[in-house]
Amino acid sequence: MNVIETKKLTKYYGKSRGIIEVDINVEDGEIYGFIGPNGAGKSTTIRVLLSLIYATSGTATIFGKDVVKFGPEIKKEIGYLPGEVFYYDTMRVKDLLNYSASFYKKDCSKRIKELAGIMSLELDKRIDDLSYGNKKKVGIVLGLLHEPKLIILDEPTGGLDPLMQQTFFNLVREENKKGATVFLSSHILSEVQRLCDKVAIIKEGKIVKIEKMSDLAQSNYSKIKVESKAAIPEGYFDMAGVSGLKTENHSTTFMFKGDINSVTKKIAALDLVSLFVEEPDLEDIFLHYYQ
């Protein structure tokens, strides 16, 4: 079953573009990455899914139900971490957590304690007095405290230190193992790469590519870096399958797709200092789509 399904989902703010005909299907149990640069329409999509704003045309369903008509019902099973976190300044952390829990008709007190422990939150502090990173941590606990079936994360790691990011990713993976579906929007490729099963790439409001992470990584591109003793003559690597060529002093990097033997022969003719052949990371592939 598809947990999230959108069909030709379009949103215009007056005349300015939000998203155009976005089609995505997030299957049950997936960790789904939603990636694109700032202003591509990631937050717009999420806000339409949460019916904070309404689509201009097209449809969106969550758990098979229309997001507008059944908004309150489906939100029972959604945990959401917004990109920028703002809360009621004058409340204490624990009051805010309890207030949030009071919207779900179940006892969340145990889970709150557990999560606050993992995130090392100080429950008695006022929201006012928290640093940005700590507010983000509160947001994470808020998003997970009711053990939702669908977790929506909008740029979740901004403001978290690397250690906390790791803790957070572990949490998300654990929830996923327990059966939760995760929808993660980000412009940071490495975190999508680390976490996601499938990824949709959005550019200027339109989905440009949807691929399984494994396919994307295994696309027979290689990233090759060559460092030689003498300068490599210009145009030396001008051949079929080479792209994104960059030369700096005696070192050259490029992407290669095709018969690997043809390029190793060329490299063998050089007097080398070092040679790297790597699987390209998402960043490299990503740059491809944006060129």
Added chain:
Amino acid sequence: MNIYLRELKARRKSIIFWSIGLFLMDAASMNKFAGFEKSGQATQVFAAFPKGLARAFGLGNVDINTALGWFAMAFMYLLVLVAIHASLLGAGILAEEEQDKTAEFLYAKPISRAKVVTEKLLAALTLIIILNIVTLLSSISMVAAFNKGVSPTQEILLMMAGMFVVQIIFMVIGSAAAAIVRKPKYAGAAASAIMFATFFLSLWLDITEKLPWLKYFTPFKYFDAKIIANHAKFDYAFIVISIGVIIAMLTMTYVSYNARDLKI
């Protein structure tokens, strides 16, 4: 109920502040009466004024030599104060989630916008009732204090009932404004602009006898304290109008708020 309770808690300080303010206002205006009563003869001059002029002084049709008459004149100003409170409350309670950017938090919860509006309006209504009761009690005791211990409770009760209706009208005008205006930070300004426009209209109507039908457009004229002080009754036409206005504004609040994109 959780939203209702949070709103009440968040507005605790503000309602205490407003209650003290209204009590002081009440006390100060009746205290002035004491000073005024002693000087005595001033009303004789006012009594000789033609209607229009006397009303320009806020003294039409009422004998300010009695504590009740004086209170009826002061009532107008209490009314404006609670109207300010109600307009800003009605607008603020809806607009604040967007203004403080907590809308994303609240509306990701499994709750419909209609339910949020209902709980918030109920919270506002509760605060309005509190303020009304505070004003009622302080008015009854203050008027009694300057009326040799006797308080015309029935008239004051009627005035406060009228005040309550006016409060609700401005509260729902405020909430309708918050539901309609695109930028939440202008909700309070829009609501208070409407409030002051109707206030100035009622001042205008005090001076002139032209265009009397304009009084239907200003809630400040709906429950004229001077008439209540003299006759101890409402003009029932205005009750019907009030109910009409309240229903219209509530409908607008629910429909518009439900239909629009939240400003995040």
Added chain:
Amino acid sequence: MLNMYLHELKQYRRITMIWIVSLVTTAALYMALYPSFAPQLDAMKKILENYPKVLLDALGVGPNVFLSFAGFYSIIMAYMMLAMSIQAMNLGTGIVAKEEHSHTAEFLLAKPVNRTQVLTAKLLAALTILLITNAFFMAAMWAEINFLADILIAGKIFILMTLTLFIVQLFFLGLGFLVSVTAPKIRSVLSISLSTVFVFYVIGVFDSIIGSKAVRYITPFKFFDNQYIINNGSYEPAFLVVEAVFLAAAFTAAYYFYLKRDIRTT
């Protein structure tokens, strides 16, 4: 500093236009009542002539003053003073507080400017806005007076009376500045300014009815006695002094606190 000044003016352009239009419209509507009012005044004159002069003066209703157009105009000025005080107080409180409310204080104060410059730019912008409002208002009133036939008011009296609006606005601008830099956290600029101005207004209303003198020093709504202006063609110096002292104190304190305090971010 010029850039901050111009930025503020631009920010307030629309709201100032709305204020000017509504003020001029409201005042014009009140003024339009005069022709129907005038006959009543003549009848009144005869009645009032029978009262002792001392009493009439105490009430501020001396026949030659109160029953002239100038007297009528002074009633309008009283209402306009209320509206324009709200504008000034709102402006004074909001122009400083909005930076913290909309999270732009960090932006502004990270720029190579000191806080004195920030506050001065804002103060000058606020003064400019009030001056523009008053210039438009005064011009529109003078045009209307000349448009309605048979109305007589000396130019000097007209200017003196209309100018009281600006002076009272200055008072509330100062108060607004003071409040915005001293209040711990301003949740709603509107509710502070509306309730403050209205309380001052009501204090004035009650005391004009019983004719108390002391209260005139407390509320700016009573700094200017229109009867005095009409009779003497000038303001009462004592109250100009009160206003000047208050403004000096308010702005000195505003600068002092603004330089000293922690700016709240997010």
